[in-house]
Amino acid sequence: MFEDTHDPFARHILLTPGPTPIHPRAQRALLHGMLGHMDPLVFALNGEIQQGLREMYGTAPDTFTALLAGTGSLGMEAGFANLVEPGDEVLVCVNGSFGARMAEMAARYGARVRQVTAPLGEAIDPAAVAAQLDGAALVAVVHGETSTGVLNPVPEIAELVRGSGALLTVDAVTTAGMEPFHMQDWGIDYVYTGAQKCLSAPPGLAPVAISDRALARYAARRTPTPLWYCDFGGLRDYWVDHSYHHTVPVNLHYAFHAALGAALEEGLEARQRRAAEVGEAILAALAPLGFRPYVADPAVRLPTVLALRLPGGFDDAGIRRALRERDISVTGGLGPTAGLIWRLGLMGEAARPAPYRALMAALEELLGERGLVDRFEEALAVTA
CATH class of the missing domain: 3.90.1150.10 (Aspartate Aminotransferase, domain 1)
Structure with missing residues (x-):
């Protein structure tokens, strides 16, 4: 023993x-009695979570939001798995460890990766992004580079990307939930964070928001998404149509709901x-x-x-x-x-x-x- x-x-x-101290309300919510992941009460809870995520991320009213059953790195990988096909040109902004992780993941999904770099401790220069935008199907940037404490100029980068036809994916792991974020106004197509970061919920969930443009790109794929677990279609089956895809961690959902509510109230x-x-x-x-x-x-x-x-x-x-x-x-x-x-x-x-x-x-x-x-x-x- x-x-x-x-x-x-x-x-x-x-x-x-990260992780951060668990919010007291989230701590209490972990003790909620177990319910099945297909229970109507869980679907109602999930609907409230989706609406709260739209507010936190500053999305359009009907933007698809969900929780992935994994940490922020799963949020990162799900974006590349669903939005990148072999041979796609992907432009990744790298000025720290998590930008480098983005580049590695995109390459693993067959992308032809180009990098815009900046020295450690310095922000990505939007002009450098503009110089390499031509031909990119997707641009990826970390908003807050956790490894160096740098805040990258996502609004300025997003403005450039909007006119190029490329999708924009943003790592908001150390920003979303602790400061205003404007997915719709900035023109972001895919964004994710980790529950254990700014929201002070337990680790194990990655909140995501996916634009209509990103869903259209997903629907036009030539091949199925290689990551079955976080296939956007499967996620929509569960979160929108309430049909079975996989078992979600119900009590983590309850804790996340409590932490998200506390953040939005504050x-x-x-x-x-x-x-x-x-x-x-x-x-x-x-x-x-x-x-x-x-x-x-x-x-x-x-x-x-x-x-x-x-x-x-x-x-x-x-x-x-x-x-x-x-x-x-x-x-x-x-x-x-x-x-x-x-x-x-x-x-x-x-x-x-x-x-x-x-x-x-x-x-x-x-x-x-x-x-x-x-x-x-x-x-x-x-x-x-």
Whole structure:
């Protein structure tokens, strides 16, 4: 027998780029009694989720929305599986790990991939996208590049793509649900996120929205979608026609419904302000120690993932390990930025003063520095 040594009521402080702390309403919703995935009550719940996703993503009134039974990476893959056929020209914007993942996935589905790149810590230049648009069937871009803390100029890129005839797919994993998003106005055809990011729901669901143009491209495919599990037609069978396709994780749907409702009640603009205010207070507290923003241009810093360059001589692994022993999780760099930066999550329930106040108090003790908590509080008071 395995011994369960985990305290289910222990309060661990998650300050990572995902997952984020589960919203209390979502936590309670996980305890909902089990229902079948074909139950009328579940279909009614799903209908409310679809409408909430239309509001969160800023879609047209009848845009098809759904939850995929997987994380955000499944949302990414489903777009390429349904919208790309072998030989299609696909233009992928790459300025970090998740843009690179898009390029790899598109290639695996037979696309002829071209890349528009930018150095780590810098945003994609829309002019560079315009220069390579000719002949592209689909353009893919990450809105908030989680690996570097960069906010890419999706509205400007979308404006260029609209006139080209190409479809536009957007990774909104660290933006949707924490700040306004305008799928219809910007002209986006496919967008996805992960439940465990800005909405503070449990991992395991990828909310997607699919435009009529994208569905038309899907319907015109020459060959069946190679990924059966997330075939757009099969998804519509379940979500629209209420016929069986696969078993959905019902209790995750209940938790997601609760978290999405809480986010929309709070308001996306209010959530955006909350993330910005806590982020500014973190910078004010840590800057005197030598921490500085990894993204030099404030205009393209991702509000929901604060990437901080570490001070010289800072013991990244040792300090993060010591924090973990105090039940505080902080994430370092990914790939080329490992050991160079911290990536602090400011999504959903993590974007509140209390968890970062605890971080400042722990760092005061570990670093032998005083004043972090005071500077943090003073900065919050200024923005209040």
